[in-house]
Amino acid sequence: MVPLPVGLGSELSQGAAESLQQMQEAQARKQEEWLHDGELARYAIRGSEEEWESALGKSSAATPPKSIGVKASGGVADKGAKAKAPKSKALSSQKKKRPRQ
Numbered sequence: 001m002v003p004l005p006v007g008l009g010s011e012l013s014q015g016a017a018e019s020l021q022q023m024q025e026a027q028a029r030k031q032e033e034w035l036h037d038g039e040l041a042r043y044a045i046r047g048s049e050e051e052w053e054s055a056l057g058k059s060s061a062a063t064p065p066k067s068i069g070v071k072a073s074g075g076v077a078d079k080g081a082k083a084k085a086p087k088s089k090a091l092s093s094q095k096k097k098r099p100r101q
Contacts, residue, residue, distance in 0.1 A: 047071070 004011075034040055047055075055068045 006014075051071070056065060
């Protein structure tokens with residue numbers, strides 16, 4: 001048997017480092033595609049600094065607000081809310097009251 005020129009531990013460490021580097025490069029490429037693709041833009045949180053300040057109020061970091069409200073800008077959430085509103089009204093109008101006996 002001939003000894004290996006590089007120890008097993010060194011070979012494993014080198015392979016792990018190369019594999020990690022390849023994975024990080026692939027992830028960076030995918031992230032760049034997502035950012036430039038525009039698919040994530042529909043999930044962007046909008047609003048100016050002043051709008052967020054007024055929505056958050058003067059709460060301290062120790063006691064964050066339980067909920068906040070910001071103006072809708074016609075995004076994905078608005079479309080879903082408009083689609084759901086008529087549906088709930090339709091359901092409430094379909095309910096029939098039982099006659100009293």
